[in-house]
Amino acid sequence: MPLAADRSPQAGPDIVCLPMFGTTRAATAAAFHPALADTGLRETYLDLPGHGDTPPTCPPTSQALLTTICAWLDHHIDAPALLAGASYGAYLAAGIARQRPDLVRGLLLVCPGITIAPASRTLPEHRPPPGPTGWLDAAPTDLRPHLDTALGHRTPTVVATVVHALNTGGPGDHTFQQELRTGPGYALPDETADTPFHGPVTVLTGRQDGIVGYADQFHAMRRYPRGTYTTLDEAGHYLPFEQPALLRAHTRAWLHRTGQRQTRTPQ
Template sequence: MRHDDVTHLHGMHVVHYGPLQAPPLVLIHGSGLSGGSWSPVVPTLADQYHVIRVDLPGHGQSSPAPSYDVPEQASRLAAVLDELGLRPVTVVGHSSGGYIATALAEQRPDLVGSLALISSGPSPDALLPQPVLLRMLIAPPLGPLLWSIRSDAMLRRGVTAVCNRPVDVPDDLVAEVRGIGYRTFRKVLRRNTAYIAERSVSERLTALDVPVLVIFGAADRRWDPSSAHHYDTVPNARVEQLPDVGHLPMFEAPEATSELLLAFAAAGR
């Protein structure tokens, strides 16, 4: 996997892959992860697209932000894309990264040509009871203490707790996951919940005139897999469920995930 360019724009760490003259495809990770969470699918995508991978504020190698409101993060990403001179782009968001992708399309329809959401729960009532380790890491009173003493093994278990298939978490992703602070993570989770509580993602997408691909693991352990069908009512939306796959399709089924994204992006050209 070749880095064509690495930049730091508007406080966000941005990495480019593939031919810069190719159609742009933007990858947005989920809460608590980083741009490194896309590593299994980037090589295939970068064969045909100019792939732009970002670290969201407070994650990976990006700077903290004064606000983690979803619309504010989308606005910051829009500023990055404006500075890069990229439009229209195919935007792909994983989990809560799908909320930022949706907010970007709401704010700047001129920037977003098509929109793909992977494992993005549509509303708060679709959230499943979370694995014990994640609950302990996130919630007081043990959360701050456990967060401060997290080992690499604990971080790997935290990432894989929402997977249904065996996953090998690379060292560089573990290092980037370690970078997010406890208070930042709690703020991000609260602001994500506020965004989908105010209006569900499927309702938001229905109001947009943009092609949508929804990919959901049929064995997602974070969001109720049946909630993927909430997106069936969205015009111009296609819903794909991956059998036996949990919350991280990029790691659990990279080939299938890449194929779906490539076909979707090609249809939007």
């Protein structure tokens, strides 16, 4: 299927990383590559249909996007792959594990959406501690309310890093994205199914994530008999940019559980 992809050149076991809604493979690489560097994995970053450099080649439904990703995996990946995703990408990765477990060796789910409807999510009761004066100044005015809700590690450096990541990559098709987000097919049809996935799973959540929360993800752990769940303080919905060292540590522990131990020490 015609998905724009960046793939690292080295041979090795595959890890395919799926993006947050509305973002690009470049933003996904900025989030996950620091945690995956020197692991011996062949990293792949995809632009979803209607995102980045991939045209909207399917109907604007989550099931159509999932089916497109599965077709790409069938065509490009020889063996079950490791899947990683953040937010909507993690939502889709979990859906792939339910519907096509033959394609998946393990899951790394970062701030995953569990239910797609915002009103159905269990969100934190307490606001994050206030950031320093001017911590949001580097963000465009229209993005500040979102970041104020999303971020737990509230510093100018984190804001600048997130804004830069959100502005990288291809333009995407905003009409397609809007139709997807507002249409009746935004939720996967098996969203609430407790279909078990028996591979190694790590779920990382942000304690101050005001977008998808952290409680629904814990309750969904019944789907993962080999699952590890962690919620991180001073982290919100952009956890890879807020706590990169902790993401790297938990990623390495997950890879050990998947049997991927061929790490290289940088020279």
